[in-house]
Amino acid sequence: MSASRLRRVAVLVLEGAKPLDVGIPAQVFSTRASMPYEVRLCGAAPGLVTGGDGLSYHVAHGLDALTWADIVFIPGYRHPDRDDPPGAVVDALIAAHRRGARLAAISTGAFALAATGLLDGRRATTHWHYTRALMARHPRVQVDENVLFVDEGSVLTSAGAASGIDLCLHVLRGDLGVAASNHAARRLVAAPYRSGGQAQYVPRSVPEPHGERFADTRAWALHRLHEPLTLEILARQAAVSPRTFSRRFVEETGYTPMQWVMRARIDMARELLERSQRGVEQIAAEVGLGTGANLRLHFHRILGTTPTEYRRTFAQGE
Template identity: 85%
Template structure:
């Protein structure tokens, strides 16, 4: 669990995309519920020409990377053309070597790849650039069908919107699911989209079908304490179980029952963080019946026990 103020650098490179810059700057903005300090920097302090007709006046240079605990690298225009300046690459490597996390949004993955730190690892970038990314960096295991990839201290995400998913994922790891859900509500964002969800799925079905599925997911979240079956969810969506199961997996990266289980574990996490309810009581609250059942699924999904999780996210509070 995160203890004390955490330092976040947002590194603005030439051609930086405005959404990619703004997302981490806004998500991690300093406030009572968010123990972060954010500094926006560039290769040097001053004016940085951005993409989409915008420029940025940054107050800090690369010295900020010696200060930061986590460095975000927003996407930028024409990423395959040239690598970032050697000073930027060296500063990123130095930051990583002293323990900082490096998180690339969209085409920022090209700058992170230039450091060599992604070699031999899984990574992603915007679907439009995955082929160019794989060609330029053949040692990287490029996954074009995910929203983000967490490889520990190097993280990558797809397009701008998935940068928000990556930020919320980092928040969950730092502060717990309650803080992440609070931030998602503040930003009017989906509280959880898995990193394994496809970033772009060509569709041949009418859009109202997707709208019904979103409504069904929302309905399911309000009925987690009840018995939820594939048939019941398909009936709510007004499609056959076979169609529902196939399209649901396309939308979320999970089967309906896998998604339900993860939703139950997420609610259990929040209850462990914010309430004094016992493991047995929480198991009933989230529809898992017994504490033994909750412990088994909690261990499988999160790799820890409910008791250890509660201890981690209540220390120092």
């Protein structure tokens, strides 16, 4: 893609669309100096679309926007398990995918995406309340009911509304790098990174804000990535046993404590590669990975590229 061209985002508003689902991609990818995107809201036809929760939307574009977009977001909508979207919508989504556009469903938008057949044989998710319905209506889709989002490359799906933010930040991180994603998260007052593998919810007898039990420990660790961090050290900080800490940490984040620490270190390295001229050896020491060889090993294992290639792609001013 030419660096001079804005990335094109279409938000497909279907009948019964949920307002938060529509608003998330429209706001995350809003055109501004730090966000080289152009967003168009569209529907099956231009004009008024009746939404859910007492709201309606006036969309300026019809399905022609799908022939223009680089990525198409499909927000969730009411009663997705009753009827498939109109045939013209399904055909337009298939055509957009064929010419190379990514298709990203938020919440129950996964039903519209599944109606295209493009999720057959692939992993996908949706709001936990509708996962069984998605399995029943589209049995060839490998529905994962315990994750926030799934990235299958050209097709992406996310769980309930708030996880749409996580999906959008994930897309942004892949397009522009971790610094841009963190900047957008700060603007949205959102968590800068929640893994796609994090559980949608954790059944428990005593209600507890999801993901918050060890939030202080994670914040503590993020300020000490350059220091030795072991399971025992983290559990001691959290004032629980290592076994309990490990089990509950996986439930809340989708990662073991040490996997999370490693990814936090790699993310810190990514931002240093983007924003500074520090060498790989210096960055490795600053993020707690010791040597450049160790950083390169884990960087390639997690991201599939080298620090040098990553810097060449995402360094500011290049």
